[in-house]
Amino acid sequence: MGKVICVANQKGGVGKTATANNIATSFALEGKQVLVVDLDSLCTLTKANGYDPAKFETSVASVLENPQKVGQAIYESDIEGLSFIPSSPMLDALELTLISKKDKYARLKKALDKVKPIFDYIVLDCTPSLSTFNINALVAADYLVVPAETKYQSDFSLEVFLSTFETMKSTLNPNLKLLGVVATMFNGQANEDKEVLAEIQSKYNLLGVIKRTTAVSSSVKKGKPCVVANRRTVVAQEYREITRKIMKMVEE
Numbered sequence: 001m002g003k004v005i006c007v008a009n010q011k012g013g014v015g016k017t018a019t020a021n022n023i024a025t026s027f028a029l030e031g032k033q034v035l036v037v038d039l040d041s042l043c044t045l046t047k048a049n050g051y052d053p054a055k056f057e058t059s060v061a062s063v064l065e066n067p068q069k070v071g072q073a074i075y076e077s078d079i080e081g082l083s084f085i086p087s088s089p090m091l092d093a094l095e096l097t098l099i100s101k102k103d104k105y106a107r108l109k110k111a112l113d114k115v116k117p118i119f120d121y122i123v124l125d126c127t128p129s130l131s132t133f134n135i136n137a138l139v140a141a142d143y144l145v146v147p148a149e150t151k152y153q154s155d156f157s158l159e160v161f162l163s164t165f166e167t168m169k170s171t172l173n174p175n176l177k178l179l180g181v182v183a184t185m186f187n188g189q190a191n192e193d194k195e196v197l198a199e200i201q202s203k204y205n206l207l208g209v210i211k212r213t214t215a216v217s218s219s220v221k222k223g224k225p226c227v228v229a230n231r232r233t234v235v236a237q238e239y240r241e242i243t244r245k246i247m248k249m250v251e252e
């Protein structure tokens with residue numbers, strides 16, 4: 001059965017999409033069958049893989065509307081073993097229509113339960129909020145990975161988000177496990193970054209450290225994640241290493 005990994009943090013711009021995309025692709029490079037799901041109406045992950053969201057007839061919005069039809073929203077990428085569910089700008093409008101539904105938080109789980117047998121890993125890229133969609137992701141997930149920038153404000157947002165995680169565990173998803181934190185956009189020359197990294201390391205399981213580098217934005221321009229577009233860079237190697245660490249943790 002596929003393992004569902006949610007990449008989330010309520011704070012914006014901390015490298016969630018870069019982490020979800022590089023980890024999902026790295027699982028595929030390790031020979032796994034992988035599904036990556038874009039849950040952001042801005043379609044950041046879909047576009048970072050070189051795809052135009054307007055070209056897809058079905059998307060994560062159709063999955064949330066009708067979980068039974070999840071198969072129709074899964075597309076094969078041009079990376080072997082990697083499939084994806086694109087997002088859609090229609091997603092935000094859907095939130096209003098879902099609000100009155102009894103199963104509004106369980107829809108993604110219903111959909112993913114149907115396809116879990118055909119994937120080894122399902123990776124969910126969340127938005128920086130606690131929207132209906134992110135709650136759907138936290139309900140559907142087995143594991144949580146939290147990217148956090150090595151900046152002073154990260155400490156507080158990590159605490160806020162991890163209290164959300166505890167609430168999820170005690171309410172909607174008792175099976176959710178925290179794998180750890182990925183420190184992102186690390187600048188080894190800055191005292192702030194070094195202090196915050198030490199703080200993160202003392203409090204949480206640190207999965208890895210991703211340096212601040214233009215390799216990430218240049219790979220977005222190339223329409224493929226770093227681990228493919230800039231695979232010889234330090235950041236690509238680190239994402240591969242983090243992925244292997246996660247595989248060890250969840251396959252034990």
Ligand SMILES: Nc1ncnc2c1ncn2[C@@H]1O[C@H](COP(=O)(O)OP(=O)(O)OP(=O)(O)O)[C@@H](O)[C@H]1O
Binds near residue numbers: 013017040211
């Ligand atoms: N290691 C890095 N070094 C430099 N830039 C990075 C790095 N990781 C991500 N970025 C850039 O920072 C920006 C935010 O990254 P990303 O989109 O992954 O964050 P996010 O947490 O998903 O944002 P949002 O909250 O808007 O969904 C993007 O422009 C991305 O290219």
Ligand SMILES: [Mg+2]
Binds near residue numbers: 016
């Ligand atoms: Mg994002």
